[in-house]
Amino acid sequence: MDFELDQDHKMLRDSVRDFVTKEVRPLAIDIDAKHRIPDELLAKYAEMGFLGSYIPETYGGAGLDILSYAIVVEELSRACASSGVLVSAHTSLGCDPILHFGSEAQKKRWLPDLASGKKIGAILLTEPEAGSDVANIQSTYRREGDEFVIDGNKVFITNGGFLGTGIVFASRDRALKHKGLSAFIVDLSSKGVTALRNEEKLGIKGSYTTAFALDGLRVPADALLGEEGKGFKIAMETLNGGRIGIAAQALGIADGALERSIAYAKERKQFGKPIADLQAIQFKIAEMAVRVETSRLLVYMAATRKEKGLPFSTDSAMAKLHAAETAVAVTREAVQIHGGNGYTVEYEVERMYRDAKITEIYEGTSEVQKIVIARALLG
Secondary structure: OOOOOOHHHHHHHHHHHHHHHHHHHHHHHHHHHHOOOOHHHHHHHHHOOHHHOOOOHHHOOOOOOHHHHHHHHHHHHOOOHHHHHHHHHHHHHHHHHHHHHOOHHHHHHHHHHHHHOOOOEEEEOOEOOEOOOHHHOOOEEEEEOOEEEEEEEEEEEEOHHHOOEEEEEEEOOHHHHHHHEEEEEEEOOOOOEEEEEEOOOOOOOOOOEEEEEEEEEEEEHHHEEOOOOOHHHHHHHHHHHHHHHHHHHHHHHHHHHHHHHHHHHHHOEEOOEEHHHOHHHHHHHHHHHHHHHHHHHHHHHHHHHHHOOOOOHHHHHHHHHHHHHHHHHHHHHHHHHHHHHHHOHHHOHHHHHHHHHHHHOOOOOHHHHHHHHHHHHHO
16 A cells, blocks of 8 residues: 555645745635635636646646645645635535536536636525434425425534525424435525525634524425435535545644644743753643544545545545644644644634644534444444
């Protein structure tokens, strides 16, 4: 087995890292404070191909592979986790379902605008009474002639505030539980879609997290994604892939915090010498590095398995579980290493600490990942 990135992936990583260092990191504090990513920066993400990384060139994408996508999310998240999750949710949750379950006509209609950044993608799955319990979705739909009519409420929708393209899940009969779910491709600026609010959050403050009301939303029959009644399958397979993106985000947060901790430990002096000379600090740095590198191997393996068409749901669950717990542990230690400075905005690790926590929650909590892994092992 070759654990080294090939030359193409190394070049991609280096070019994205250079871009992030020059264009993203200087804005990261401001993005957090103002709760938004500037339109000019979002346009640069589109120009760099971040929003269409593994979308085939046929549909306007960059035609890269899943590992390249993970590297992009990782590198963005080393400086700005809000940017990392924007790209992750847009790609894995907005674009991927259309790419894998959409008709050729749907791909040609929706993917070019998503890949170019004209539209930002989102998935409207979570509801007040249906988070991990997807089968309990309360939103409903009915057929009226050549249209479907959708009613319901959605919460915690990453990228929702852009009012771009959403994959909406609803049930034709709630008594059918998961067998009644279907998915629809929706323009979120449509009549019948109301953005209620963007949540105030602990971290990833530059990312929109939106609540929606769907009231008499009418979509044409060709908005149905895949087959009617197959929405649960679409949701589960989409989330399996989405976990790779969130794992990559968590990895990036942790790696960024480790990088800053090493630099600070070399510069900060106490008792007449750099704190990097203290064994207590050295042990922290060593443990942080082991966690980060282990997470990287899991993330890259899951991405590679998905790219090769191999089973990857357990791998993505392992990657997300480990990387998320790594992000929380490493950023906590990063704040400790920075001491009082680590509790201030200037030194960035306080933001990373806040940003890290969500990776243990969204796209399946750590507890859900453990269930997925255990079921795969125990049958």
